[in-house]
Amino acid sequence: MLSLRATVPAMVLFAMAGNVLAxxxxxxxxxxxxxxxxxxxxxxxxxxLVCFEPSPDDERVNSYTVYRRMQGEGDDAWRPVRVLFPGQGTSFVDGRDPDYxxxxxxxxEYRVTALSESGEATGPVYVAEEAADxxxxxTNKVRILIGCAVFLGLIFFFFSKAQSGDKLYLRPIPGxxxxxxxxxxxxxxxxxxxxxxxxSTISDVATIASLTILGRVAKKVAEYQTPIMVPNRNPIVYTVAEESVKQAYLEAGRPDSYDPDSVFFLTQSQFAFVAGVNGIMAREKPATNFYLGMFWAESLILAETGSLSGAIQIAGTDAVTQLPFFITTCDYTLIGEELYAASxxxxxxxxxxxxIKGQDYFKALVxxxxxxxxxxGILDVLANTDLVAWLDHLVTSPAAG
Amino acid sequence: MAENNSIWDKLFNMDRRWIFLLMAVVVIIPFFFKMGLPINTTDEVEGIYNYVDSLEQNDAVMIGFDYQPGTMAENQPMSEAVMRHCFARKVPVFITAVLPLGNGLAEEAIANLTDPDEPGTFQRVRYREWHSYDYGQDSLPSRVTHDQLVNLWERDHQLREDAMGWVFEGVDYVILGYAPLFHIVLLGMGRSIVSQYPADLYGNPTENMPMVKRNKSAREVDLGVTVAGSSAVLWWLTYAHESYGMPIAFGVTAVMATDYLVYLQSGQIVGQMGGLRGAAEYEVMLKRDGYSIEEGKAFRGMDVQSIAHILIVILIVVGNVAYFAGGYHRKGRRLRAGR
Amino acid sequence: MRRTIPLLIVMVGGIMMMIQFFIPHQISQAVFGLYTDYVPVIAGFALILGVGSLTRVHYHKVRRRAENWQYSLLVIFFLYLMPVFGIILPASLGGQAEEPSVFHFLYRWVQIPIQSSMFSLLAFYIASAAFRAFRARSAMATVLMLAAVIVMMGQVPIGDYLGKWFPALGLWILRHPNLGGKRAIQLGVGFGILATNLKIIFGVERNWLGGAGR
Known part of the structure; x- marks a missing residue:
C-alpha cells in the first residue's frame, strides 16, 4: 500500500547503453x-523494500546484483548491496546488511545487474522516490496496546479500591x-x-516472585532463629538473594544472627547444581525444602531426593511441564500464577x-x-457468516488505515 | 500394623530401591540384544526435516547448542542429525551456545560427524588449512561457495573413500560459541554477526569467513534450530523470531516437549524434536534419503526406551492391582511416606 | 535513599522500555541499543561476585574445619584449576599442539560423564514416582493414569506394534486435551507475569530489593 514507483531520469539512459555487454x-x-x-x-x-523486474531472459540469469548509491554521488560510489540467486525472488529488504x-x-539510487554464463547486463539507474523513515x-501492535491499556486500567482501579479500604476476598491457597x-x-x-x-536468571519473573517470598520466609526464619540455606545457580540472583536475607534479619531485629554463608553461589551448571543440592540434602537433612521459581528437567531429581530425606516440601513454579513432578513428590505445590500471588x-x-484482583478480572474478561x-466461530460455520473476521477487522482497523 | 504383611501390602509399599534396580537391569539388556524396532515419523519432526531439505548452499542455518552435558544423551543426537543434514545439503551452519559448556558439545558433535575412522562421515578441512593454501594462479574468491572451494581443493587433495563429502570450516560451519547474556547477543546478531562474534571459538576472525560474508546478519539466516534442556529456546522465539523473523525450530528434552507444542500449533516454530524419539525420527529420515549410512545413537536408544516404558507400565499395573487387592481403596489406608 | 534510587531506576527504566516497545523510530532503537550494550557489562561483574561467594563459603568451612571440610577444599581446588588449564595453560597432555588439551580432557572425561549420570537419575526417579502416583484412587486419577499409559506407550516403537491407531491416540492426547489445559495455565501465568512486572515497576512490590517490604 505504501509502494511508490521510482522514476527514470533522462540522464540514466546513456548509462544503460554503455553497460549492456554483448x-x-x-x-x-x-x-x-x-x-x-x-x-x-x-x-x-x-x-x-526494493523490488525489480527480472530480465526477460530470466532463465539464463545466474544471479542478480543490486547496486546502490546516494543521490548525487558519482559513478565510483556504486556499492553492491545484495546478490540474489535464482529462487531467491526479485525483491529484498535493503538495510539489513550491516556493511550497507x-x-x-x-x-x-539503484541499478541491477544480471549475470549469466554469456555475460552481464546492467539495467538503468532508478531514483527512489521514497526515503526510509x-x-x-x-501499527502492528494496536491489539497489544488495547490489551495493555485495559489491563493497566483494571490494576490501577483495584489499587485505588484497595487503598480506600474496601475488603477484597482472595480464595485461600493451601500451599x-x-x-x-x-x-x-x-x-x-x-x-x-x-x-x-x-x-533461572533474574529476568525470569518466577525468580523475582521467589525472591519476594524469600524475603518473607527469611524474616520469619530470623524471628524463630532457624538456620536457612539458600544455594544459587545464577550470580545475579545470588547477590539479590543475599541482600534479601540480610535485610530480613535486619528488619527482624536480629542482624547479628545473620550467617553470611547461609546464602551462597553453587555453580552455573545445571546438573552440577543438582548434585550439589542433593549433597546438601543428604548431609544436612533439612526439615523443610522450598523449591520456588523456575525449574527444568532437574525438578524431579531434587524433589524426589528431598522426599527420600523425609523433609516437608513446598514447591511452586510456572514451568507447566515440571508441575506434575512437584505435585507427585511435594506436600504442597503452587501452580503457575499462585507463585506470583504468594507474596x-x-x-x-x-x-x-x-x-491480584485486577489480574483476575482481566482473566475473566479474556x-x-x-x-x-x-x-x-461456530455461528460462522453454521450460518456461513464472517463474524470472526469482522471482529478481527474491528480491532485492527487502525492498522489497516 | 500387623496387616501390612500380605503380598499385596509388600507390593504396594515396595521399597523404591527395588524399582531402581529393575530399571538398571532393563536399560542394560538392550545393549546386548539389538532390536532395531521401526519408528514412524511425526509432523513435528518432518516439519524441521522438510524445511532443512529445501535449503541449499546459498542459505544458512544457525544451531544453538543450548544444553549441557547433563542432557546430552537426548540433545546431542538432535544437533548431530540436523548438522549432518546441513552438511550433506552443503548448507552453512552457524553454531552458538547459551552456556559455556555448549562449546565443548559443539566440538564433540563436529568431531563425531568428521571422524575419519567411521564410514559415512565427512572429511573436515580446518579454516587455516584451506584459507592459507596456495591455489596457484587461481585466486580464492572472498565469498567462495562450497562447490567452488571443492573444485579448487580437489586438484591437490583426494576425498577419503568412505567419506560423504568435504566440510570446510568457515564455509560449511563456524563455531561462534558461547557468549554471555545470549538473548542480547541474539538481538545484536540481527544487526550483524561480526559485531557479536568478531572471532570464532578458535580465534579466527569471522569477518574473513565466506559464510559470514554471505550471511552478515542473523536476518539472512534461514533457520534457527535451538537444541536445549532449558527454556532458553524461548529466547530464540522472542529475540530472533519475533524481533527479526528468523524461522525457528526446537529440539528439547522429552520432559519439556509438551510445553512447547503450543508454539508449533500457533505457527511460531517450523517443527520440534522432543526427546530421544524426536532425534530418532530425524535419523530415520536421514537414512531414508541417503544422507547417512545407518541410523545413529538415538535410534538405538529407542530400544532401551521401549523396554523402560514397558517396565513403567508394568509397575503402574502392579501398583494398581496391589491397591485394589490389598483393599486400600476401601479402608482409606495410605501409602507409607518416604521409603 | 538506599532504596529510593534503585526503585527510581526500575520505574524510569520499566516505563521507558514499555513505551519503547510500541515505538519503532530510530531514536527509540538507539535507546534500546544502549540498553543492550550495558546489560552484559553488568552481568559480567555479577559473575565475579558469584565466584567470590563460592570461595568465601568454602574457605570458611575449611578454616573452621567444619564437617566434611575436605570436600570444600576440593571445590576450591577445581574451581581455580579449570580456568588455569583453560586460559593460562592450554597445553595438551602429550605436549603436541594437535592433541586435545588438559582442559578438554577433564571436560570430556570427567565433567560430561558426571553430568550425564546426574541427568540419567531421572529415569529411575520417574519410574518410582510413576509407581506411587498413578493409582486409580478416583475417576479423575484413573483418567490421568490411562492417559499417561497411552502417551507413554505411543511414544516408543512398541506402541506402533499395537496398531497405527495407538500412537495416533497418544499424539491426539498430547496435541489436544493436554495442550488445551496447558494453554489455560500459561494464560494465567502470562497475566501473573504482567501483574508482577507492573507491581515491580510501580514500586508496589519491593521485596526483591531485599527484606520483607518497607
Whole structure:
C-alpha cells in the first residue's frame, strides 16, 4: 500500500547503453527492468523494500546484483548491496546488511545487474522516490496496546479500591498457608530450611516472585532463629538473594544472627547444581525444602531426593511441564500464577491484593472473549457468516488505515 | 500394623530401591540384544526435516547448542542429525551456545560427524588449512561457495573413500560459541554477526569467513534450530523470531516437549524434536534419503526406551492391582511416606 | 535513599522500555541499543561476585574445619584449576599442539560423564514416582493414569506394534486435551507475569530489593 514507483531520469539512459555487454554465442542478455523502492513500515527508518523486474531472459540469469548509491554521488560510489540467486525472488529488504546500512531520510539510487554464463547486463539507474523513515507508533501492535491499556486500567482501579479500604476476598491457597507451618516444623526439629530460588536468571519473573517470598520466609526464619540455606545457580540472583536475607534479619531485629554463608553461589551448571543440592540434602537433612521459581528437567531429581530425606516440601513454579513432578513428590505445590500471588498473600498489603484482583478480572474478561469468539466461530460455520473476521477487522482497523 | 504383611501390602509399599534396580537391569539388556524396532515419523519432526531439505548452499542455518552435558544423551543426537543434514545439503551452519559448556558439545558433535575412522562421515578441512593454501594462479574468491572451494581443493587433495563429502570450516560451519547474556547477543546478531562474534571459538576472525560474508546478519539466516534442556529456546522465539523473523525450530528434552507444542500449533516454530524419539525420527529420515549410512545413537536408544516404558507400565499395573487387592481403596489406608 | 534510587531506576527504566516497545523510530532503537550494550557489562561483574561467594563459603568451612571440610577444599581446588588449564595453560597432555588439551580432557572425561549420570537419575526417579502416583484412587486419577499409559506407550516403537491407531491416540492426547489445559495455565501465568512486572515497576512490590517490604 505504501509502494511508490521510482522514476527514470533522462540522464540514466546513456548509462544503460554503455553497460549492456554483448557476448558471442547465446546472444545479448536483456537487462533487468524497473526498480521500485518503498519504505518498510513500522521500522526504525533503516530499511527499504526494493523490488525489480527480472530480465526477460530470466532463465539464463545466474544471479542478480543490486547496486546502490546516494543521490548525487558519482559513478565510483556504486556499492553492491545484495546478490540474489535464482529462487531467491526479485525483491529484498535493503538495510539489513550491516556493511550497507540505510540512512533515515536519505534518497538512494539503484541499478541491477544480471549475470549469466554469456555475460552481464546492467539495467538503468532508478531514483527512489521514497526515503526510509522511522515511525512513532508500530501499527502492528494496536491489539497489544488495547490489551495493555485495559489491563493497566483494571490494576490501577483495584489499587485505588484497595487503598480506600474496601475488603477484597482472595480464595485461600493451601500451599501458601503451609509456608508458616513448614518453618515452624523446622524450628521445632532444630533443623535447617533449604530454599532454592529456582535455576533461572533474574529476568525470569518466577525468580523475582521467589525472591519476594524469600524475603518473607527469611524474616520469619530470623524471628524463630532457624538456620536457612539458600544455594544459587545464577550470580545475579545470588547477590539479590543475599541482600534479601540480610535485610530480613535486619528488619527482624536480629542482624547479628545473620550467617553470611547461609546464602551462597553453587555453580552455573545445571546438573552440577543438582548434585550439589542433593549433597546438601543428604548431609544436612533439612526439615523443610522450598523449591520456588523456575525449574527444568532437574525438578524431579531434587524433589524426589528431598522426599527420600523425609523433609516437608513446598514447591511452586510456572514451568507447566515440571508441575506434575512437584505435585507427585511435594506436600504442597503452587501452580503457575499462585507463585506470583504468594507474596501478596503473605504480606496482605492492600495494593498487592488489588493487583491480584485486577489480574483476575482481566482473566475473566479474556475468558469471556475466548468464549464469545468460539460462539461466533461456530455461528460462522453454521450460518456461513464472517463474524470472526469482522471482529478481527474491528480491532485492527487502525492498522489497516 | 500387623496387616501390612500380605503380598499385596509388600507390593504396594515396595521399597523404591527395588524399582531402581529393575530399571538398571532393563536399560542394560538392550545393549546386548539389538532390536532395531521401526519408528514412524511425526509432523513435528518432518516439519524441521522438510524445511532443512529445501535449503541449499546459498542459505544458512544457525544451531544453538543450548544444553549441557547433563542432557546430552537426548540433545546431542538432535544437533548431530540436523548438522549432518546441513552438511550433506552443503548448507552453512552457524553454531552458538547459551552456556559455556555448549562449546565443548559443539566440538564433540563436529568431531563425531568428521571422524575419519567411521564410514559415512565427512572429511573436515580446518579454516587455516584451506584459507592459507596456495591455489596457484587461481585466486580464492572472498565469498567462495562450497562447490567452488571443492573444485579448487580437489586438484591437490583426494576425498577419503568412505567419506560423504568435504566440510570446510568457515564455509560449511563456524563455531561462534558461547557468549554471555545470549538473548542480547541474539538481538545484536540481527544487526550483524561480526559485531557479536568478531572471532570464532578458535580465534579466527569471522569477518574473513565466506559464510559470514554471505550471511552478515542473523536476518539472512534461514533457520534457527535451538537444541536445549532449558527454556532458553524461548529466547530464540522472542529475540530472533519475533524481533527479526528468523524461522525457528526446537529440539528439547522429552520432559519439556509438551510445553512447547503450543508454539508449533500457533505457527511460531517450523517443527520440534522432543526427546530421544524426536532425534530418532530425524535419523530415520536421514537414512531414508541417503544422507547417512545407518541410523545413529538415538535410534538405538529407542530400544532401551521401549523396554523402560514397558517396565513403567508394568509397575503402574502392579501398583494398581496391589491397591485394589490389598483393599486400600476401601479402608482409606495410605501409602507409607518416604521409603 | 538506599532504596529510593534503585526503585527510581526500575520505574524510569520499566516505563521507558514499555513505551519503547510500541515505538519503532530510530531514536527509540538507539535507546534500546544502549540498553543492550550495558546489560552484559553488568552481568559480567555479577559473575565475579558469584565466584567470590563460592570461595568465601568454602574457605570458611575449611578454616573452621567444619564437617566434611575436605570436600570444600576440593571445590576450591577445581574451581581455580579449570580456568588455569583453560586460559593460562592450554597445553595438551602429550605436549603436541594437535592433541586435545588438559582442559578438554577433564571436560570430556570427567565433567560430561558426571553430568550425564546426574541427568540419567531421572529415569529411575520417574519410574518410582510413576509407581506411587498413578493409582486409580478416583475417576479423575484413573483418567490421568490411562492417559499417561497411552502417551507413554505411543511414544516408543512398541506402541506402533499395537496398531497405527495407538500412537495416533497418544499424539491426539498430547496435541489436544493436554495442550488445551496447558494453554489455560500459561494464560494465567502470562497475566501473573504482567501483574508482577507492573507491581515491580510501580514500586508496589519491593521485596526483591531485599527484606520483607518497607
Amino acid at each position: 557476448q558471442q554465442g547465446a546472444g545479448v542478455l536483456a537487462p533487468p527492468g524497473e526498480v521500485t523502492v518503498s519504505d518498510v513500515p513500522n521500522d526504525g527508518g533503516d530499511q527499504l 546500512s540505510v540512512r533515515p531520510g536519505q534518497i538512494y 522511522g515511525e512513532w507508533f508500530n 501458601i498457608e503451609a509456608i508458616d507451618e513448614a518453618i515452624g516444623r523446622a524450628t521445632e526439629m532444630g533443623k535447617p530450611i533449604l530454599y532454592i530460588p529456582g535455576l 501478596a498473600y503473605l504480606g496482605r498489603e492492600p495494593k498487592q491484593l488489588g493487583a 475468558m469471556l472473549i475466548i468464549f464469545g469468539t468460539l460462539v461466533l
